[in-house]
Amino acid sequence: METLSLLSPKLAKQIAVNFGTPIYVYDKAALEKQADVALAFPNAFGLTVRFAMKALPNAAVLRIFDRKGLHFDASSGYEAWRAIRAGIAPQKISLSTQEFPDDFADLWKTGIKVNACSLSQIDRIGRQFPGAEIGVRLNPGKGSGGTGKTNVGGPDSSFGIWHEYVDNVLDLARQHRLKIVRVHTHIGSGSDPVIWQQVSQMSLELVKKFPDATVLNLGGGFKVARVSSEKGTDMQTVGIPIKEAIEKLAKETDRQLHLEIEPGTFLVANCGVVISRIQDIVDTGTAGHRFLKLDTGMTDILRPSLYGAQHPVFTVPARDTGKKHDYVVVGHCCESGDLVTCAPGDPEALSSRSLPEVQIDDICVIGGAGAYCSAMSSKNYNSFPESAEVLIDANGKPTLIRRRQMLEQIIQNEILPEGL
Numbered sequence: 001m002e003t004l005s006l007l008s009p010k011l012a013k014q015i016a017v018n019f020g021t022p023i024y025v026y027d028k029a030a031l032e033k034q035a036d037v038a039l040a041f042p043n044a045f046g047l048t049v050r051f052a053m054k055a056l057p058n059a060a061v062l063r064i065f066d067r068k069g070l071h072f073d074a075s076s077g078y079e080a081w082r083a084i085r086a087g088i089a090p091q092k093i094s095l096s097t098q099e100f101p102d103d104f105a106d107l108w109k110t111g112i113k114v115n116a117c118s119l120s121q122i123d124r125i126g127r128q129f130p131g132a133e134i135g136v137r138l139n140p141g142k143g144s145g146g147t148g149k150t151n152v153g154g155p156d157s158s159f160g161i162w163h164e165y166v167d168n169v170l171d172l173a174r175q176h177r178l179k180i181v182r183v184h185t186h187i188g189s190g191s192d193p194v195i196w197q198q199v200s201q202m203s204l205e206l207v208k209k210f211p212d213a214t215v216l217n218l219g220g221g222f223k224v225a226r227v228s229s230e231k232g233t234d235m236q237t238v239g240i241p242i243k244e245a246i247e248k249l250a251k252e253t254d255r256q257l258h259l260e261i262e263p264g265t266f267l268v269a270n271c272g273v274v275i276s277r278i279q280d281i282v283d284t285g286t287a288g289h290r291f292l293k294l295d296t297g298m299t300d301i302l303r304p305s306l307y308g309a310q311h312p313v314f315t316v317p318a319r320d321t322g323k324k325h326d327y328v329v330v331g332h333c334c335e336s337g338d339l340v341t342c343a344p345g346d347p348e349a350l351s352s353r354s355l356p357e358v359q360i361d362d363i364c365v366i367g368g369a370g371a372y373c374s375a376m377s378s379k380n381y382n383s384f385p386e387s388a389e390v391l392i393d394a395n396g397k398p399t400l401i402r403r404r405q406m407l408e409q410i411i412q413n414e415i416l417p418e419g420l
């Protein structure tokens with residue numbers, strides 16, 4: 001059964017009263033525990049774990065992982081700057097971006113690392129910084145993701161340099177005297193572990209074509225189970241064959257590759273929840289549905305609307321009636337797509353959950369909300385403010401780590417032309 005292990009109903013109520021709703025809550029001890037599990041990934045000649053910060057870029061979370069010894073993967077120039085501003089040493093930040101930053105030169109001079117994600121990126125880096133040491137992100141020809149939207153490998157994916165263009169990569173590198181020291185692949189979020197392994201082996205083959213490469217980065221994509229019907233990836237199971245293959249390569253060629261992994265979801269998904277209030281309860285008659293309307297929704301958790309993602313839902317009744325109902329849980333936006341309990345993989349199909357009977361104003365907690373929720377909200381839609389974020393420490397004490405946005409901040413960049 002799914003349980004609300006992260007916080008007790010009592011603490012949920014206390015946070016709702018003290019900080020307001022909707023609010024993200026993260027558990028520091030859980031984040032640290034996930035970091036420890038990732039740091040135990042099997043490796044032969046050393047391991048660097050990079051947190052793919054796009055999953056949850058709050059500075060407090062970055063600092064927690066920094067103290068645990070993790071490094072960071074930034075997916076845009078802005079994200080790299082954000083990590084630097086959070087106090088992360090630039091040497092620990094690696095940029096793998098779809099959009100090459102205009103201010104790359106300034107970023108590079110701070111000391112960050114880069115994985116060129118296209119041939120033109122290699123060229124652009126080489127023109128500005130001939131002789132630099134870089135990594136390259138390759139598309140190994142095969143991908144896997146929990147959904148088509150999160151599969152970022154194979155011929156339908158624009159991510160990384162197509163594996164058949166290795167000679168072009170080497171030519172460009174020679175032209176600019178670039179040294180390719182890292183080979184990087186990332187095939188998708190929520191990857192099938194079998195395919196993840198296959199692709200990792202393919203990546204290891206690709207490394208052989210890069211004589212200067214000392215680091216193999218296998219990306220992220222490790223699955224976590226947010227609801228009981230899902231199965232998480234076991235890091236030991238997927239990691240051991242890769243470790244053995246790296247050892248084999250070392251025997252054959254004397255190359256001792258340092259391994260990097262880059263989890264986002266794995267490190268944070270089940271370390272966060274959203275606490276909301278039930279702001280209305282309506283039904284559509286005997287043949288219809290009973291709806292719980294929350295004061296949150298796609299403005300805080302977009303994943304159900306986008307992917308048909310499943311998140312556990314817990315109601316916290318002020319008064320326990322002992323009864324349960326099948327509720328369809330919806331968000332607060334004026335859009336039927338703002339659905340929390342959609343059918344698995346089908347954002348448009350309503351699905352209900354059997355939950356303890358609740359009244360208006362009771363609390364509803366949505367679990368599995370650490371990854372790609374705060375980071376990927378449809379912020380300010382319907383002009384709802386960006387929600388606050390709270391971190392609970394090992395003693396269960398909540399501390400605010402992001403204030404709730406104010407209406408002034410939503411409209412602060414608007415300019416009224418004269419005459420209006």
Ligand SMILES: *Cc1c(COP(=O)(O)O)cnc(C)c1O
Pocket residue numbers: 052054055073075096186188189190219220221222262263264265266371
């Ligand atoms: C998004 C991303 C990750 C993390 O993916 P998860 O599925 O969250 O583990 C890792 N590496 C790169 C390059 C990414 O873009």
